[in-house]
Amino acid sequence: MSEIFNYIDYIGTFVFAITGASIAGKSKFDFFGMLFLAFLTAAGGGTVRDLIIGQPVFWTNNSIYLYLIFISTLSTFFLVKFYDKNKTLLLILDTLGVGTFVIIGTHKTLIHGFNNETALIMGTTSAVLGGILRSAFSKEFSILASKELYATIAAISSLIFIMLIKVNIALNSCAFIVIAVTFVVRYISIKLKIQLPLFKG
Template identity: 50%
Template sequence: MKELIIILEYIGTFAFAFTGASVAAKSEYDFFGMLFLAFLTAVGGGTIRDMLLDVPVFWTISSVSLYIILIATLLTLFARSIFNKMQSTILLFDTIGLGIFAILGAQKALALNTNIETAIIMGIITGVLGGILRSVFNNEIPIIFKKEVYATTAALCSVAFIGLSYLEIPYYLNISGTLIFCIIFRYSSIRFNIHLPKAK
């Protein structure tokens, strides 16, 4: 299971780093600006999660995540000419990163014997905070403050993962099912304009 968690962390890091670098590229940032935004997007949520859980911040223990962010940024830099054709790809990567980090946040909290409520919150923080930082530093309105159910998706993914864990569903099936649910739910919410009620 430990090996799978590490693989998921790397995939999620690449996915969020790619979306962060892509947003920066569309705003015509230089390479360092792209790298910085990719870094915030990829590790922002996990950093705050680890600080709240009072454990060593994950990317200070192993530098692999930092190299993944660098690689994702370099790939994005050399693909700048096709960004206008990559909106669906960016959305998919962002959704995958959201689901993976929600799972990892909830799993890490459970491994530390926190209560279920804390695990759900850690899943949400890990999943959405990087995207919030990306938007704030790019002078955009964070997506969770818009009508799309971004944070709700992270919350439901956390709940699904925790629920399946308590049902003792095999870990691989749990993760696969939760990620599939994440993709279907987010794409459906966008396609059918599903959103939570707003204050009038």
């Protein structure tokens, strides 16, 4: 991947780790519990993606990811109350994480020779699985059991990224467009309360 994509991946890792650590702190986890949940949130989706596409798991050969998760957890440990009072900031960080991980997951799958459909699935998995694990291991209401278009937004963003690549838009431009689209679509869906029906079996 190009250097800018590495930085995008680092940003996504850092902000997703903050959201995981913050929710763990709110759930009264100790520091190591916060670190564990931060790791699951930031690395869970990418780990599953790499295992499925048969690539070395990204954090096993680049310790920068682990340091980023540790630093974000350490800073969040002292700022749990701040993040709890600023839920909009957490939402922004979470959306940034979704946008960046959609790009990384989709792009990495494509450059290793997989088809568009697989890339869309892996891009969505990279972006949302960490949030699912975050919900599962904390007291947070599951993002997939809510009516918010969380996974849908990730899938839309992944699809747009694939389409932009197909029309030969520069990769860097594709990345920034997709991040912007992720923010806009999530903002509109929350502002207008656009929801998908839940199964009530």
